[in-house]
Amino acid sequence: MQRPLAIIVEDDPDLSTVFAEAVQAAGFDSESFYTGDSALKRLQGPAPRLLVLDLHLPGVTGDHILEFVNEQPHLAGVQVIVASADDRSAQALYGKASLVLLKPISFIQLRDLALRFIGQDQ
Amino acid sequence: MTILQQLITVPSVDPDDARRRRLLNIVLVTFATLAVVGLAVSLLRTRALTIASSDELFAFYGYLAFLVIAAGLYVVNRNWSGTAASLSLVMLLSILLAFVDDPAQIADGRSLVVFAIPVVLASVLLPAYLSFFVAALCSGVITLVALSVPGVIPNTFAMVVYFAIAVVSWLSGRGLEQALRDVRSLNNELEKRVQDRTRDLREALTREQTEARKNQAILQSIADGVIVFDELGRANVANPAVNGLLERPPSRILGATIDELMESVTPENQAEVKSLFNVSTNQPAPLNVEWGDRTLSLSVAPLVADQPGVGGSVVVFRDVSREAEISRMKSIIVAMVSHELRTPLNAVQGLAEILQQGVYGQLAEKQQQTIDRIILNTKRLMSLVRDLLDQAQIEAGTLKIESVIFSPSELLDSVREVVTGMARQKNLQFQLSISDNLPAALVGDPQRLGQILINLSTNAIKFTETGSVKVSLDLQDSAHWTMAVADTGPGIPISAEAYIFDAFRQIDSSAGRRHGGIGLGLSIVKRLVNVMEGDIKLSSRIGRGSTFTVILPLIHPSPHTINS
Numbered sequence: 238m239q240r241p242l243a244i245i246v247e248d249d250p251d252l253s254t255v256f257a258e259a260v261q262a263a264g265f266d267s268e269s270f271y272t273g274d275s276a277l278k279r280l281q282g283p284a285p286r287l288l289v290l291d292l293h294l295p296g297v298t299g300d301h302i303l304e305f306v307n308e309q310p311h312l313a314g315v316q317v318i319v320a321s322a323d324d325r326s327a328q329a330l331y332g333k334a335s336l337v338l339l340k341p342i343s344f345i346q347l348r349d350l351a352l353r354f355i356g357q358d359q
Numbered sequence: 360m361t362i363l364q365q366l367i368t369v370p371s372v373d374p375d376d377a378r379r380r381r382l383l384n385i386v387l388v389t390f391a392t393l394a395v396v397g398l399a400v401s402l403l404r405t406r407a408l409t410i411a412s413s414d415e416l417f418a419f420y421g422y423l424a425f426l427v428i429a430a431g432l433y434v435v436n437r438n439w440s441g442t443a444a445s446l447s448l449v450m451l452l453s454i455l456l457a458f459v460d461d462p463a464q465i466a467d468g469r470s471l472v473v474f475a476i477p478v479v480l481a482s483v484l485l486p487a488y489l490s491f492f493v494a495a496l497c498s499g500v501i502t503l504v505a506l507s508v509p510g511v512i513p514n515t516f517a518m519v520v521y522f523a524i525a526v527v528s529w530l531s532g533r534g535l536e537q538a539l540r541d542v543r544s545l546n547n548e549l550e551k552r553v554q555d556r557t558r559d560l561r562e563a564l565t566r567e568q569t570e571a572r573k574n575q576a577i578l579q580s581i582a583d584g585v586i587v588f589d590e591l592g593r594a595n596v597a598n599p600a601v602n603g604l605l606e607r608p609p610s611r612i613l614g615a616t617i618d619e620l621m622e623s624v625t626p627e628n629q630a631e632v633k634s635l636f637n638v639s640t641n642q643p644a645p646l647n648v649e650w651g652d653r654t655l656s657l658s659v660a661p662l663v664a665d666q667p668g669v670g671g672s673v674v675v676f677r678d679v680s681r682e683a684e685i686s687r688m689k690s691i692i693v694a695m696v697s698h699e700l701r702t703p704l705n706a707v708q709g710l711a712e713i714l715q716q717g718v719y720g721q722l723a724e725k726q727q728q729t730i731d732r733i734i735l736n737t738k739r740l741m742s743l744v745r746d747l748l749d750q751a752q753i754e755a756g757t758l759k760i761e762s763v764i765f766s767p768s769e770l771l772d773s774v775r776e777v778v779t780g781m782a783r784q785k786n787l788q789f790q791l792s793i794s795d796n797l798p799a800a801l802v803g804d805p806q807r808l809g810q811i812l813i814n815l816s817t818n819a820i821k822f823t824e825t826g827s828v829k830v831s832l833d834l835q836d837s838a839h840w841t842m843a844v845a846d847t848g849p850g851i852p853i854s855a856e857a858y859i860f861d862a863f864r865q866i867d868s869s870a871g872r873r874h875g876g877i878g879l880g881l882s883i884v885k886r887l888v889n890v891m892e893g894d895i896k897l898s899s900r901i902g903r904g905s906t907f908t909v910i911l912p913l914i915h916p917s918p919h920t921i922n923s
Contacts, residue, residue, distance in 0.1 A: 249702050255709025258718050322701045339806070341705035341741055344712035 241286035241355060245269045246276040246302065247320070248294050256289050256320075259344045263351035273297025277305060280312060287354055288317045289347070290334075303333055316354045318347075369437055374543065375486075375536055380441035383448065383484050384433065391429040397422035445484040449493055453477045457500050466505035471517040474501065478524045487532030494518075494525035584655075584676035587662070592616045595671075604676050606651055617674075623651040635659040636672055647679060654683035693751045700744050708737040735780075745810075746879040753886050760890050764916040765805035767797055767832050773805075774812045774830065781820050788827035789820075796834035802914040807887050808842070814880040815844040815907050823848035826904070840913045845906040851899040859897070860885040884909075 243265035247253040250271070257267045265287060270276040273294040280288075280302070288306065292299035303319065306312045319334040320342055330337050336350065367384040371377035401419040408415075428451065436444035453474065460470040474497035481493040498518040505513035578585055584601035586594045597612045605612065605620060612620065617636070621629050628648045635646060636659055645658045656679045662671040713719065715730045722730065752758045771791045782789035812830060819828040826847025833841045851859065860881050888895045888909055899905035 249706060251706035251710060252702060255706060255713060258713045259709075262716070262718055322697050340701045341708055344709045345716065348716075 240264060240266045242283075243267045243287035243289060243351065244276070244279065244285040245289045246271075246273070246294065246299070247289070247291040248272065249291075252291070255344050256342075256347060259347035260287060260289065260351045262344075262348045264355050265351060273299070273302055276302055280305065280309070284312050284315055286314075286316065287351060288315050289320065290317060291320045293322060303330070307333055318350065369441065371441070375539065376441055378539075379445065379484050380436050383436050383441060383445050386448070386480075386484070387429045387433045387436070391426055391433075394422045394425040394429060398426065442485060445481075446489070449477045449481050449484065450496060452480070453493065453496050453500055457504050462504045462508040463511050466501045466508070466511045467514045467517075471501065471514055474517075474521060475524050478521055479528050482525075482528030482532035487529045487536065490525040490528045490532065491522065494521040497521050582678070586612070586620075586674045586676070587671060588617065588674065589671045594620070601676065604650075604653065604655060604678055621650075624648060632657060645677075647683065653678055653680045655679065689751065689754070690757055693748060693757070696751075697748055700748075701741075704737060704741050704744060708734060708741065711737060746883055749883045749886075750879050753883070758886065758890060760807060760887070761804040762802050762914070763805065764800050764802055765808075766800055767793055768799070770805050770808055770812070771830065771832065773809050774816060777813050778816045778820070781817060782828060785820060785824070787820060787823060787825070788829075789816075790827060790829045792829070792831045794831070794833040797832055797840060798834075798913075798915065800916050801840070802916050803891065803911065807891075811884050811887055811909060812842060812844065814884050815909075818880055819844050819846035819848065819905075819907075822846070823904070834913070835910060838913050839910050841908055841910050843906055843908040845904065847904040850901040850903055851897065851905050852901060856897055856899075860895075 241264070243260040245253055245256045245260070245267055247256055247269070248271050253269050253271065257269055260267050268279065268285075270279060273296045276290075276294075277297055290299050290302060294302075299319070303317065306315060306317060317334040317336070319330055319337045320340055321330075321337060322340045335354075338347070338350075367381055367388065369377060369380040369384065371380060398419065401415060401422060405415055405419070432444045432448055435447070456470075456473045456477070457465055459465070459473060461468070464470040477497060478490050478493050482490040498513075498521055501517065502513045505511045578596075578598040581598070582600055584604040585596070585598045586601055587596035589595050593614050593616055594612055595614075597609065601607075601612055602609055606623075607620070617632065618629070621632060624632065631646055632648060635657065645656045647654055647656050649655075656677040658675045658677075660673050660675075662673060711730055711733045714722065715727070715734060749758065771793060775789075775791055779789055816828060816830055823846045828847075829843075829845045831843050831845075833843065835841050885895055888911075891911055893909060893911040896908045896910065897905065898908070
């Protein structure tokens with residue numbers, strides 16, 4: 238069976254690797270984007286099952302992308318995990334994302350959470 | 360002074376002497392006037408009659424002599440001695456009176472009475488005791504008169520009477536002098552008191568003025584702005600600093616109300632400022648308000664008035680723009696550092712975990728152990744960074760606590776995950792328990808509560824060599840629940856309890872180096888507990904162990920609270 242898709246949006250390449258490995262270990266295929274611009278373009282295409290989104294992005298911000306995802310009808314079923322480095326912006330996001338994780342996000346933690354999401358709507 | 364007054368008054372050091380000389384002058388002037396009148400009448404009569412009779416001539420020359428003597432005595436009184444003049448007058452009078460009537464009448468008849476005049480006059484124009492001298496003189500005169508005429512015996516009874524009159528005159532004269540002396544002394548007394556009072560008042564006034572000048576100088580020179588509002592709310596005193604702080608010229612400050620001055624303040628802040636003026640007794644805490652380009656700290660104090668209803672307020676403005684800016688910058692830096700430090704640490708931990716979990720292949724035993732230690736150390740580093748950032752947030756005053764629904768048992772699970780490994784490494788028992796009384800769902804900040812429990816547990820494990828660390832969640836009463844961490848470590852001395860929650864303090868720094876950590880854990884725990892409106896208690900016995908108990912307000916979930 239085809240593996241579901243997870244899109245990773247994170248500008249730090251090492252962290253991006255960690256996130257990608259974690260969702261893959263949970264059974265997702267992953268696509269990684271390092272800028273808000275490129276992520277936004279990609280999100281106009283076919284919807285992923287899971288989106289792992291870092292808030293601190295250069296250029297188009299994570300907040301902006303989140304707004305976009307919430308507005309687009311074709312992205313309505315996407316589970317969004319937001320990664321934030323400081324709790325102040327995280328507080329404002331409850332309700333807009335499926336889950337808010339505070340950095341540091343451990344590989345093990347993300348893998349286990351992604352496993353939960355992969356079990357849904359199947 | 361009128362010309363007459365100037366004529367009569369003789370300046371003298373002794374007031375009694377001056378009084379007597381003045382009286383003498385009055386007498387002399389009266390006599391002189393009479394003499395002049397007599398002269399005038401006499402002249403008229405001689406004019407009217409063609410021949411001057413010897414009587415008329417005698418009268419004329421008599422009046423003239425009178426006038427001359429009066430003038431002479433006046434001069435003596437004025438320029439030399441009043442006593443001499445008076446004495447001369449009295450003596451002359453006594454002698455002259457001897458000729459007013461028949462010798463027989465003078466010495467022993469109806470004219471004896473005239474000699475009372477000089478006696479009484481003496482008591483008025485001279486020091487009172489001299490009336491006795493005049494009495495004696497008059498007695499002498501009547502005796503001489505009597506001797507000049509054979510067959511006349513001087514009336515000794517009259518002499519006694521003269522002395523009696525002298526006594527009375529002397530007494531009344533003395534009485535007058537005494538009364539005058541008393542009045543003068545009273546005057547002097549009053550004068551002195553008035554001087555004293557005046558001096559006291561002058562000194563008090565000088566002190567007040569010096570004080571006022573000092574206050575004025577202080578107000579002029581301080582950097583803080585001070586405005587005094589009267590009871591109608593209009594500014595009536597403003598120091599120079601206000602002009603710069605409010606960016607208005609003095610003409611637009613004096614007479615203005617606080618509303619007029621708050622043009623550049625937002626409406627919400629205006630309301631807050633106005634509320635400062637309503638507190639009547641205690642001074643409210645200073646309020647920071649953005650005012651135009653600046654941030655000002657305002658303190659308001661009511662003016663205590665002497666009369667009820669008369670009052671006003673004093674407002675002190677301090678420019679805290681710099682502090683506010685620093686605070687803002689701190690918050691920005693904390694946010695920036697937050698991200699910059701956490702991201703690479705996250706990467707290290709994540710990548711190490713990838714290796715540890717065998718994603719890139721199975722590891723040999725030594726490799727496995729090494730990667731485990733890398734992960735342990737990055738977690739320690741992460742915890743230190745988080746503590747430092749929390750401390751920075753605490754200092755910037757920006758630490759915030761969430762209110763979401765959470766499950767106490769899930770809280771314990773998260774703690775168990777993190778801490779169990781540490782306990783196992785030291786061969787310590789690690790137990791977690793929840794009381795059945797505790798509700799399944801509570802409202803609070805699970806992330807911070809977890810941080811508190813993890814901090815307290817790791818501390819307990821750090822300092823305990825053998826035995827156990829027990830974490831328990833309990834219901835205390837209908838309004839409070841507790842989290843307790845008990846260890847079987849060395850205990851904490853009472854002396855240390857005072858500073859144990861201070862930032863960067865440890866019981867002894869050698870223990871710190873052995874056990875790691877920078878001493879922020881407990882201070883952050885205490886701060887978090889405070890922000891949650893809870894309390895933390897320590898009970899400890901040396902050699903037996905310590906128990907930290909956190910008491911928190913029990914908040915049940917309402918339909919509005921967010922799920923975590």
